[in-house]
Amino acid sequence: MRIAFILDNIILGQEPLGATTIGAVLKQHGHTVDYFDIPRDRIYWTTDAVVEFKPDLIGYSISTGLHNRYMAYNRLLKQRMPDFLTIVGGPHPSYFPDFIHTDTIDFLCVGEGEWPMLELVEALEAGKPVADVAGLHIKMPDGSIRKNPPRAYEQNLDALPFPDHSFMLKFPHLRDNPIAYLMAGRGCPYNCTFCFNHVALDLQEGRYTRYRSPENVIAECMELRDKYGKRYMAFQDDTFSLNFRYLEKLLPLYAEKIGLPYLAHLRADNLTERMADLLAETGCKRAVIGFENGDFEIRHKILDKKITDEEFLASSQLLHDRGIELLTQNMFGVPGETVESALATIELNIRCKADVMVIHFFQPYPGTDLAIMASEMGLWEGTVDDIPECNHWFVVLDLKDKELIDLIGKLSYFLLDYPKVFRILKPLAENKATRKLAFPLLKLCRWFDMKTIYSKRRGPGCRWHPPKAVFAAPEATSTGAARALGPVYCPTA
Known part of the structure; x- marks a missing residue:
């Protein structure tokens, strides 16, 4: 069969590992797969390339906020190709399976999609019934919905092929980017109220937090380095620092066999001196730590992230002492947010000497504990269709001093610098007596920030710059394209 995956340009800052892993599974079994992007601006939408590919099945991996965009594009495709079938998966369909009632959708996958997708495609190609494919909700010919139970989580991640990294060759900004994205495992055991993990824990049976074997991870790194010219590995695991014993096996092997700098996502409350030493000795050049909010009461009581300021300061110092850059993840506009707490978030970053700050504005994704809390507090009366397409845009909740909190969040990069x-x-x-004076001054700073996009500490364009290590990496790649690059847009690495 011919399968097309449609991806929104908004999420294509890096390779979408979910869709490309499913693509690899399908290719492994002899099916033809291709990938297409939707331009950010709708006036540039075109269906010509997809129509020329002539897909039998089109798949969308959808996050909440982008669901209406994808379906609008699917309707355009249906006008030109009425006979193709549509399957949707990813976070939004998994947590809102009633999405299957949307017109033009035929199948909806709940949870991880590699094996349900393969079974569906094999059955369709063989002309066999598909009504019993586990993990799928199916729109039947009479319009009724058949809801099959989800599969258990795949426990042997080595049984899956590497993501279809040939995907990058189609998109020059990914092909020529020296940064590779990969995961050593799946899942997260924590229950932060703003995250989907507490829902995902019970979505499918079986252990949720799982790891690939070190040898399997190293083999993928070799492919990325030698076949695709990558010279910096950005591990996207939510909590790379969770299992120190696993890292003691993986990282020395990585240093020996790969020898490239890398990025890792850590938690401040489980980073130890021994782990920091291991990270530094094996090539970690940038660490990502989620600060979320600078107010401990909000972190503790509202976000259920019980990490103290002292732990953030101590972990930051461990990294700085070893020459590892610190990138922090921060969230503005959460329930309970005030002007004071928004300022405290920036102040915590300054105290911890963060090298780069990434900000997000809280999105009340229905089904998460924090969205329920926001609704109960009277801060959100919208529906899932009212959630913005991107969580970098603006404060969503009806907070007191909403406009000022929004401005502080958008100025956080500038104020860190x-x-x-x-x-x-x-x-x-x-x-409060001088707030009216502060507001125009903050707006002036915002104007200056947008006019210059300049960082005193790190130079023009720094807020999205790849780690310095990318441009100092050893000549360990087999292609010259990546080594000849200048700075590239890279918001998350």
Whole structure:
């Protein structure tokens, strides 16, 4: 069969590992797979390339907020190719399976999709019934919905092929980017209220947090380095630091066989001196730590992330002492957010000497504990269709001082780079008597920030720059394309 995966340009800052792993499974079994992107601006939408491919089945991996965009595009395709079938999967369909009632959708996958997708495609190609494919909700010919139970989580991740990294060759910004994205495992055992993990834990049977064998991870790194010219590995596991014994096996092997710098996502409360030493000795050049919010009460009582300021400071120092850059993940506009807590988030980053800050505005994804809390607090009356397409845009909840909190969030990069400006503006913004004075000053800073996109500490364009290590990596790749690059847009690495 011929299968097309449609991906929105908004998410194509890096390779979509879910869709490309499913693509690899299908290719492994002899099916023809291709990938297509939807331009960000709808005036540039075209269906010509997909129509020319002549797919039998079109798949979408959908996050909440992008669901209406994808379905609008699917309707355009249906106008030109009425006979293809549509399957949707990913977070949004998994947590809102009633999405199957949307017109033009034929199948909906709940949970991980490699084996349900393969079984569906094999059955369709052989002309066999598909009504009993585990993990799928199926729109029957009479319009009724058949809801099959989900499969158990695949426990042997080595049984899956590597993601179809040939995907990158179709998109020059990924093909020529020296950064590779991969995961050593799947799942996260924590229950932060803003995240989907507490829902995913019970979505399918079996252990949720799983690891690939070190040898399997190293083999993929070799492929990325030698076949695709990558020279920096960005591990995307939610909590790379969760299992120290696993890292003691993986990382020395990585240093010996791969020898390239890498990025890892860590948690401040399980980073130890021994682990920091191991990371530094094996080539870790940048660590990502989720600060979320600078107010401990909000982190503890609302976000259920019980990490203290002292733990953030200590873990940051461990990294700085070993020459590892610190990138922090921060979230503005959560329930309970105030002007003071928003400023505290920036202040915590300054105290921890963060090298790069990434900000997100809280999105009340229905089904998460924090979205339920926001609704109960009267801060959100919208539906899933009212959630923005991107979580970098603006404060969503109806918070007191919403406009000021939104402005502080958008200025966080600038204020991290100019801590003296922050210290002048902070008391003005915190004091209600002087807040009216602070607001135009903050707007002036925002204008300057947008006009220059300049960082005093790291140079033009730094907020999205790849780690310095990318451009100092050893000549360990087999292609010259990546080594000849200048800076590239890379918001998450």
